[in-house]
Amino acid sequence: MKQETTVFRTAGLVKIGIGVLAELADEVKRLGGTKVLIVTDKGVADAGLVDKVAEPLKVAGIPSDVFDGVEPEPPIACAESALAVLKEGGHDLLIGVGGGSSMDVTKVVSLIATNEPDPRPYFGIDLIPRPGLPKILVPTTSGTGSEVTAVAILTDTEQSLKRGIVSPYMFADVALVDAEMMCTMPPKVTAATGMDALIHAVEAIVSVRSNSISDSLGIHAVELIARNLRTAFENGGDTTARLAMATASTMAGMAFANSSCCAVHALAYPLGGEYHMPHGVANTLMLAPVMEYNRPVCKAELARVAEAMGEVEISAKSAVRAMIKLAKDVEMPLHLKEFGIAEEDVPRLAESAAKVTRLLDVNPRRPTQEDIAMIYRAAL
Ligand SMILES: NC(=O)c1ccc[n+]([C@@H]2O[C@H](COP(=O)([O-])OP(=O)(O)OC[C@H]3O[C@@H](n4cnc5c(N)ncnc54)[C@H](O)[C@@H]3O)[C@@H](O)[C@H]2O)c1
Ligand SMILES: [Fe+2]
Known part of the structure; x- marks a missing residue:
């Protein structure tokens, strides 16, 4: 052990198992979500995994929309496009479904929805003034661990470099880690x-x-x-x-x-x-x-x-x-x-x-x- 003081932080609630996604609608309600934006990429949507998230929300009477424009190793522009959809739709809770790319974009959108809309000044450690919108993360890879980390990584295409935003506000309110969501991974x-x-x-x-x-x-x-x-x-x-x-x-x-x-x-x-x-x-x-x-x-x-x-x-x-x-x-x-x-x-x-x-x-x-x-x- 190299440090004398140990600090441990993680997501607000972590559920890992087979079929834990069944609890999604209850968690949305618990967090006070009334209109949900699902953030994902086309590969995840084509594998049928977005339907697995949208369906229980529909059954529970929670309206939702899908932004499936996340790209691998996402550029900053992905988060900006997703934010535009969120502002237009008036969503009050985000669900990130996918690998690290989709989860990281979700985390950034949640924060730029309640802070300045340009994420660039937030690259670095603890530079975000306010908490973001509530977010639930559903990983489909295993993986980045983004569902329980305080960092989101975006690609700064101007500098051809990947850069991280680190903040305790980055932690998911809920991480639903369902092994069934990973079986379609190539x-x-x-x-x-x-x-x-x-x-x-x-x-x-x-x-x-x-x-x-x-x-x-x-x-x-x-x-x-x-x-x-x-x-x-x-x-x-x-x-x-x-x-x-x-x-x-x-x-x-x-x-x-x-x-x-x-x-x-x-x-x-x-x-x-x-x-x-x-x-x-x-x-x-x-x-x-x-x-x-x-x-x-x-x-x-x-x-x-x-x-x-x-x-x-x-x-x-x-x-x-x-x-x-x-x-x-x-x-x-x-x-x-x-x-x-x-x-x-x-x-x-x-x-x-x-x-x-x-x-x-x-x-x-x-x-x-x-x-x-x-x-x-x-x-x-
Ligand atoms: N925030 C963090 O703590 C953290 C940690 C490590 C890495 N990262 C970042 O995460 C990103 C990488 O994430 P990744 O490795 O999970 O990959 P990814 O999210 O880019 O996904 C890779 C590909 O796999 C497909 N895919 C994902 N799950 C699938 C499934 N179940 N079935 C079928 N297809 C599926 C996606 O459509 C995509 O094409 C990088 O940008 C990296 O920098 C973040
Ligand atoms: Fe990594």
Whole structure:
């Protein structure tokens, strides 16, 4: 344990299970919602998941509209378009249905509905003056953990960089984590989002902000992911594996929301912003090189990860090996070259990543811009 004072915050209410979505209308009523805006993307809507949310609202006599214009790694403009729909429709409660992209846009819209309509001044930590509209988050990936975190990430297309808004007002009032909503996830999305969850757990454990609560959530999440990601990838309809992954991703979200993500996420940001690769893919590419860089200063923490992953050899080295074996088993790309990124791109990427001080400052080893360039080279 590295901190003397432990603070723990999470969503107002968290329900995880199979079929917990049945409680949606009751939760809307409890929060005083009279007209709901469902925020999602077209992929989630095409998978039939928006109907699963809209139907119980209709039965309960709660009017709702759908904004399905969220894009992956959403640009700021997505939140602005959703806000226009909300202002026009006079909705008083938001339901975010989807992966991190839809949930993050929901969180931002909830806040810009009651604060200034331009989210740009709010990038950073604790810069939002007022709470937002009530929000319920229903994740369909497992995943980002956004349903229990105080951050929303948008892509600043002017700077080709992903940027975060962090505020306690970002927490969902209710997180309904229903494993049935995840069974339609294609294997590639299962793999990328599952690796993202693993990385959240591990970064929360190695961060200088780790504490007993985040550690225990992180370690148990690693255990569940090591045991269940392969099955969820191979057989998406396996509700037992899906429930384990849903539980793990929410726990990993709680872990990093109360500790931090660190350099893996910082170095992945420019890849997402510039090359538009999925968040989990960008993180997985940076996982081994960053953990190799971190290894000398967090041997004990990584050894615990190795143990949680069921390794026979309990060491930091075997933890990194086990994480990469898992990534390979779920067919994740592991080299920047596979995306056409070469040596000449390294200085630009390093300059961009060096600006993500929010995450670099809490990494167990503070990398300089030169270190960051070296880490990118190791990932080529
Ligand atoms: N706020 C946070 O705490 C936090 C943490 C990590 C990542 N993020 C952000 O979250 C975003 C990534 O979210 P993501 O990885 O969940 O992906 P995503 O939300 O972009 O979804 C990926 C794709 O999967 C599809 N999809 C999602 N669920 C599905 C389902 N059940 N069935 C069929 N298709 C489905 C979507 O339509 C989309 O095309 C990034 O912008 C990232 O920066 C946020
Ligand atoms: Fe992440």
